[in-house]
Amino acid sequence: MKNPNDISNELMLKFLSDTATAEEREAMEAWMADSEENAKYIEQLKSLWSNAESFSLLDSIDLDQNWQGVQSKVNQQKAGNSKIFWRIAAAVVFIVSASFLAKSLLYSPPEQLSITAQEQSDFTLPDGSVVTLKKGATLKYPEEFEDERRVTFEGEAFFDVVSNPQKPFIINADDTETVVLGTSFNLKTATSHTGFELVLVEGKVSFSTPNEKVVLTPGQRVALGPNGLLEKTENTNRNFQAWQTGTLVFENAKMSDVFQDIGNAYNVRFEMENAAFASCTLTARYDQEDLDSILNTLEILFNTSFNKQQETILVSGGSCN
Template sequence: MNPEEEDHIIPLITSYLQNEVNSEERRYVEHWIHLSESNKLDFEKYTAVWEAASKTNVFDSVDIDQQWDKFLDTTKIRQQEKKRSKNVFFKIAASVVILLGLATYFFFNMNEEVLLVAKNGKENKFVLPDATNVWLNKGSQLIYSKGFNNKERKVTLKGEAFFDVTKDLDKPFLISCNETITKVLGTSFNLKGDPVTRETELILLSGRVEFSSENGKKILEAGDKISASPDGALSKTRSYNPNFSSWRTRKLIFEKTLMDQVIKDVEIRYRKKIRIEDNQFRRCKLTASYDNESFEDVLQTFKILFGIHVEYIDSETVVIKGGSCKS
């Protein structure tokens, strides 16, 4: 926002927040807000500052005449502007220069922690202040403090997320999840913390990370998988499952995969519970790929390929009966 635009819009926003605008001024402010994402963010900042100032009674400590005169002198407003009445609107306008100088204080004191929550039916992709991309799985949360990206990049994960971390050699990216800490400089990986069992699992897609618990730490390379039990015991293996982040990609890929593993991946992808009655079906193999297919469509292919029967117990649980590998 250039200085001329700022001088013009700030008093209007202040009056708008006080509900002291006419219909034409209201339309102007609302049109300005929707002109750009930057304007929208500026309006949210001014609103936050104004509300914070109101709650902390900052206006009660302002000398109206003194601050208004300073405001006029600083912005070199035309002499005739000084004749306007000094009601509550101008009281706020006179203080706005001081308040904007304190914007960071008020804004961040209202937001000591930033909480990102995955919503149903949404992509749930978030961009952090350092340009790191984060995808949160359904029901997951990510928390970071107001000082993120100043001296360190530290977040707390509750649930499951896929991270594509922006590289910064001077500021390692730290993730606290259950009883573990993951330290990275710039990489992509899937991290899952089970809130019930307190088990934590990380699968590294690219780059290099340090994964630690109270029992030690291990360095992971691309393709590694590590699990941490509630007592901190670490188990590191190689990951050969391409579907570890299917909840994010909405894709499933199987190459001569045993149906026992296929069903596990399908359960994770669609958040369903699937029971198999016939153990013979577990030993069948599947080569197929699914790209954003519905759960019902996936089951339909199983019916065609293996001749299974499906019984729905409820919206979250199904039972698979029968099934022949030669179908």
């Protein structure tokens, strides 16, 4: 909802009391048409106006203190008919002017909800946008969207955002802001093992930090570099979405990159004891295979062994052959 201060108390009062000119009524109706929330706000004021005689706040309203000169601001034809008219006017203006009362009596912001994925899962937001959350990802969002669609995110997820040019979709994550109208992309926030990264699949997004802003087109990737500056490049990693699709494809890929992609797909981290093994290459495809099956294949191909220690896997030996 736009701030009630965007429209004058005088104009609101004239509109509610049916004393507005045609031009003033047109301006008020245009403000109400700006958003559904504006229209709802005025309807609530109308209800207050029509029931004001029984509203307990009237007893505590001092016309001179809370709306000095109000009688001079509205057509005097109402003034001589009813003293209660001005007490009602003062009550309404007092409520509109006092922001804490306006919020408590007339408007309640949508409740903020939060979800943390225990396993990979699809989640549908109030606007119909679908977010595939990777295990451990956290998404905070309002119970319903208003002028904008803003969420807060941490972890990794694939966003498929419903198009709505009138209500941009905004993601706050790691002191960054991603603004989209309707698109799909993979977003990963920074962890102790990986950096922040966004890969755009379809559509167009605006990505910004407090100091920089870039616009991405499909196939592009943006990440935070070691110096904290944004780095926009073409995405060359075909496995960036493997955690979601379950498919890993390698073509003459260095083992250092192989272990990084497998680690991201299965939420593990590899540590290689043999530095020379990192330069060996692999050409292979894995579809919907579990981690143990992939590691068994690599043991045979490269004469290596794996030792699991919680979420870290030590890689011993390994030769290119």
